[in-house]
Amino acid sequence: MAILNGSHKTVPSRLFHIDTPNLEDFKQICCRTTDTSTYPLAASVDQNIPIYDARTLDLQDTDLTTNLQDEWYHILSTGPGILVLKGMYDPAQYAETLHTTNNAFTSIVTRERASATTKGDHFAASGKNDRIWNSFSKHALEDPTSFIDYYSNPWLRLVSETWLGPAYRVTAQVNVVKPGGAAQDSHRDYHLGFQDRDRCAAFPRSIQLASQHLTLQGAVAHSDMPLQSGPTRFLPFSQTYEPGYLAWRREDFRAFFQEKYVALPLEFGDGLFFNPAVFHAAGANEMDPHPDGGFHRKANLLQISSGLGKTMESIDVVPLVEKCWGTLLQRFQGAGGKLDGGLENFVLALADGYPFPTNLDRRPPAPNGMAPESEQEIIIRGLKEGWGTERAVEELRKMKADSCA
Numbered sequence: 001m002a003i004l005n006g007s008h009k010t011v012p013s014r015l016f017h018i019d020t021p022n023l024e025d026f027k028q029i030c031c032r033t034t035d036t037s038t039y040p041l042a043a044s045v046d047q048n049i050p051i052y053d054a055r056t057l058d059l060q061d062t063d064l065t066t067n068l069q070d071e072w073y074h075i076l077s078t079g080p081g082i083l084v085l086k087g088m089y090d091p092a093q094y095a096e097t098l099h100t101t102n103n104a105f106t107s108i109v110t111r112e113r114a115s116a117t118t119k120g121d122h123f124a125a126s127g128k129n130d131r132i133w134n135s136f137s138k139h140a141l142e143d144p145t146s147f148i149d150y151y152s153n154p155w156l157r158l159v160s161e162t163w164l165g166p167a168y169r170v171t172a173q174v175n176v177v178k179p180g181g182a183a184q185d186s187h188r189d190y191h192l193g194f195q196d197r198d199r200c201a202a203f204p205r206s207i208q209l210a211s212q213h214l215t216l217q218g219a220v221a222h223s224d225m226p227l228q229s230g231p232t233r234f235l236p237f238s239q240t241y242e243p244g245y246l247a248w249r250r251e252d253f254r255a256f257f258q259e260k261y262v263a264l265p266l267e268f269g270d271g272l273f274f275n276p277a278v279f280h281a282a283g284a285n286e287m288d289p290h291p292d293g294g295f296h297r298k299a300n301l302l303q304i305s306s307g308l309g310k311t312m313e314s315i316d317v318v319p320l321v322e323k324c325w326g327t328l329l330q331r332f333q334g335a336g337g338k339l340d341g342g343l344e345n346f347v348l349a350l351a352d353g354y355p356f357p358t359n360l361d362r363r364p365p366a367p368n369g370m371a372p373e374s375e376q377e378i379i380i381r382g383l384k385e386g387w388g389t390e391r392a393v394e395e396l397r398k399m400k401a402d403s404c405a
Contacts, residue, residue: 014204021247032237034080039071047262048080048236055087069162080236081278088155088271100146105174108138130176133360137405159273160304163216167307179294183284186257189276190215192245194370200245212277214309218302225266229297230283233261239277317351318396325389332383351375362402
């Protein structure tokens with residue numbers, strides 16, 4: 001029988017290690033140049049980013065739309081990772097929809113500011129800019145007519161199905177960045193982009209690569225976005241760097257991003273879509289402030305998810321915890337207040353270890369993190385703090401209630 005130890009291992013590690021990322025490899029990937037002939041339907045390529053003009057493309061031409069989707073898929077998967085859709089909401093056609101939608105967003109922001117509710121954010125300091133979590137649902141409740149018109153846009157469906165197929169789900173968050181609003185650090189996004197480094201490293205290579213195929217990131221410009229206002233910065237081709245979810249926090253990778261990023265100005269109604277694994281960061285709004293508040297950069301950020309990332313059956317953890325908590329707490333205390341292997345295994349099997357989807361108004365990102373507590377984290381905290389059954393059930397019920405739209 002073969003002895004499997006470090007010197008006799010015959011298969012590669014299923015994991016990327018913390019020290020796997022290599023900046024020189026990353027540089028080689030990100031120094032590529034987009035070949036304009038690869039995307040003949042693009043109106044132009046600017047700073048490696050293909051730009052398509054929705055105003056000149058015929059959605060009724062099925063051969064054209066098939067070819068468009070093939071080009072977009074290539075861009076998002078192995079190409080530069082970002083595309084611009086000029087005139088996605090062409091003001092000549094969507095003027096009323098854009099106007100009433102912006103009015104709805106303004107009303108929501110005004111009302112939420114008046115409520116004095118502290119809003120967490122993944123990167124910006126709370127309250128620095130204006131953020132509408134779940135602008136999708138709030139838009140519908142504020143102005144159903146413009147909501148219907150807005151999300152009836154055929155380009156949204158075409159690009160969503162390009163990357164995710166027919167079973168997708170739209171979520172959205174409005175971000176308004178005011179003069180003086182600082183730039184973000186470069187990062188990757190949802191799913192693994194919201195995990196801390198050690199947690200991320202525990203996911204095998206297959207999930208590191210699959211994560212980017214489960215989400216499409218997008219933004220619709222709800223104002224013009226001149227370069228000085230800080231439109232999103234990108235590092236084209238960076239999504240093809242396989243251990244990138246472990247690399248984006250490293251200072252040497254962030255320094256390279258700062259040296260090589262590109263950004264494009266956008267016009268009111270333009271759409272922009274990108275692979276969530278592209279290294280990116282919102283820019284600083286360096287427009288001159290004025291007594292009236294100055295220029296506000298406004299975007300409706302679209303995060304569109306595959307419908308396939310779900311369990312086959314629905315599990316309600318609350319009655320299960322209610323039934324098991326007495327025994328679970330007894331065993332935890334009997335183990336000296338330690339979460340031994342068996343107890344930890346049970347908690348991982350019982351509860352959800354991922355805190356999304358949620359309601360980020362009620363459950364904002366933790367102060368030192370990018371996500372609220374998961375069911376597993378609440379249960380473990382309850383064991384360590386010695387909660388009774390009633391408290392454990394109450395905390396989980398509150399989490400579930402607060403996670404609802």
